[in-house]
Amino acid sequence: MPEDVFAPWDDPEEKPLIRFQNVTKSFADSIVIDDVSLDIYEREFLALLGPSGCGKTTMMRMLAGFETPTSGRIELSGKNIVPLPANKRAVNMMFQSYALFPHLTVWDNIAFGLKRSKMPKDKIAARVEEMLKLTRLGKFAGRKPHQISGGQRQRVALARSLAKAPKLLLLDEPLGALDAKLRQETQFELVDIQETTGTTFVIVTHDQEEAMTVASRIAVMDEGKLIQVDTPDRIYESPNSVYVADFIGDVNIIEGRARKQGADLYGIDWADGQRLLAVTSERAFTEGQPCHLAIRPEKITISADKPVHADNAVQGKILDIAYLGNLSTYHVELPGGMIIKAQTANTRRMSPRSFTWEDAVWLSWTVTAGILLAE
Numbered sequence: 001m002p003e004d005v006f007a008p009w010d011d012p013e014e015k016p017l018i019r020f021q022n023v024t025k026s027f028a029d030s031i032v033i034d035d036v037s038l039d040i041y042e043r044e045f046l047a048l049l050g051p052s053g054c055g056k057t058t059m060m061r062m063l064a065g066f067e068t069p070t071s072g073r074i075e076l077s078g079k080n081i082v083p084l085p086a087n088k089r090a091v092n093m094m095f096q097s098y099a100l101f102p103h104l105t106v107w108d109n110i111a112f113g114l115k116r117s118k119m120p121k122d123k124i125a126a127r128v129e130e131m132l133k134l135t136r137l138g139k140f141a142g143r144k145p146h147q148i149s150g151g152q153r154q155r156v157a158l159a160r161s162l163a164k165a166p167k168l169l170l171l172d173e174p175l176g177a178l179d180a181k182l183r184q185e186t187q188f189e190l191v192d193i194q195e196t197t198g199t200t201f202v203i204v205t206h207d208q209e210e211a212m213t214v215a216s217r218i219a220v221m222d223e224g225k226l227i228q229v230d231t232p233d234r235i236y237e238s239p240n241s242v243y244v245a246d247f248i249g250d251v252n253i254i255e256g257r258a259r260k261q262g263a264d265l266y267g268i269d270w271a272d273g274q275r276l277l278a279v280t281s282e283r284a285f286t287e288g289q290p291c292h293l294a295i296r297p298e299k300i301t302i303s304a305d306k307p308v309h310a311d312n313a314v315q316g317k318i319l320d321i322a323y324l325g326n327l328s329t330y331h332v333e334l335p336g337g338m339i340i341k342a343q344t345a346n347t348r349r350m351s352p353r354s355f356t357w358e359d360a361v362w363l364s365w366t367v368t369a370g371i372l373l374a375e
Contacts, residue, residue: 006216007231008041015078017042017167017200018063023072025058025224032058033069034224042167045194045201047211050221050247056204059221060170063202064093076167092166096173098157100145107132107141110159117164131159134193151182155189162197171203175210187213208248212236220244236296242373245294250329252300252340254293258285258372266372268293271336278311281372295370300342302330302355303362310364316340318359330355332363 008014016039025033033055040046048056061067062074065086073080081089100109110131114124132138135155140148145156154174161169174190175183191214194201205211211218212232219229220243228240239245242253254277256270266285267276270293279293307313319339320331323346330342342363344354355361 006043008044009039009217014041016040016075017044017077018202019073019075020059021073021075023062023069023074025055025062025067026070032224033062035072036224036226038219038226038229040200040202042200043198045191045203045214045216047215047218048202048204048221049206049208049211049218051206054221055224056206056221057172060093060172060202060204063168064091064170065089090167091170092161092164092168093170093172094157094161094174096176098145098153100153100156100160102145105142105144106137106148106156109145109156110163113160113164127163131163134162134196135159135189150178151186154178154186158190158193162193162199165197166199168200168202171201173204173206175205175207183210184213190214212248218248220247238371239294239373241375242292242294245371245373250297250341250343252295252297254295254338254340254370256291256293258287258289258291260285260287265367266291268372271334271338274314274336277314277370278367279370279372280367283372283374285372285374289374292373292375293370294373295365297329297341297343298327299365299369300340301364302332302342302344303364304355304359306362307364311367312369313362313364314340315360315362318355318357318361321355321357330361332361 018040020036020038023033023036024031048059050056058067062069065084069082074082107128110128111124114127132141135158137152137155137159140152145153175186178186187210203214215232217229217231218235220227222243228235228244235244235248245251254270256268259267259269259276261267264280264282266279266281268279269276277293285291314334316332316334318330319333322329326346328344328346332340332342334340340363
């Protein structure tokens with residue numbers, strides 16, 4: 001592996017900074033976290049991603065010390081931190097509301113935790129200046145929170161959280177209050193700050209795009225379980241289940257039965273009177289096993305004429321068109337009533353659309369474009 005590739009999770013010699021070992025958390029009769037084991041590495045930016053109620057915030061609160069596991073062990077640098085109270089952990093948490101003190105200036109908000117820890121005045125001043133520089137807030141140091149923008153308040157909360165140099169910073173939906181454009185800008189700022197400080201970040205989000213942008217790895221959760229933990233590209237290109245494929249990005253899911261065609265080649269029997277769909281798969285499927293073909297809309301080509309040498313080609317009729325500026329998404333109805341989405345990039349300004357509603361079109365894709373999933 002090249003030296004500059006950051007992937008400690010692929011190195012068996014690398015020891016994790018955080019280790020969840022068979023952690024379960026129950027409230028009354030309800031299991032919120034179900035026997036979860038997870039390693040998080042130093043300098044990593046991990047995203048806990050999932051729908052509301054999947055357990056991601058409970059995972060974070062247990063790390064912070066606000067909740068205690070019902071069973072299992074949580075380690076920080078090899079030591080069990082479950083018995084430690086929140087204020088004795090080298091962990092800081094940044095809340096969605098930012099929780100800034102309205103009567104204090106930006107400078108004093110950042111200095112607050114340092115003053116409470118009895119740090120000498122000159123060291124406090126030096127550390128606050130360092131944090132102001134890191135978050136580009138120098139010229140706002142004398143302002144109160146209500147005198148700065150939402151994005152700047154977010155950076156003040158981040159500077160305050162990082163001021164005490166925690167080993168681990170927990171971010172609970174930190175960009176939820178920002179508008180879409182500012183959120184996008186702030187995502188890149190977060191990544192830059194995390195790389196500069198080398199602090200391990202764990203972010204809780206239900207926004208898949210945010211997770212894909214900021215995280216070195218994503219832990220996809222559902223109903224208290226970890227479904228897949230992997231890098232953003234692997235989660236997108238090689239999901240391990242229909243749930244993950246469907247949760248991250250846009251996807252077409254075609255149900256059928258697997259028919260062995262060659263070494264790693266399968267035909268998918270998916271509709272009466274239709275040719276088998278060809279797909280390669282490293283996962284083995286038995287003859288006739290129910291399966292799902294997951295294929296991203298951008299991997300499907302749309303054309304007026306039947307493609308001559310395509311691995312897979314199906315004909316349908318355009319039902320809907322979504323024009324998204326940079327992309328157009330075509331919803332194409334196949335003879336059996338199934339609707340498949342295909343995407344094209346709008347690379348030329350004001351170029352006329354090739355297809356319109358009710359047009360008969362062909363959809364085609366290669367044998368390696370889709371991924372075959374059992375469930």
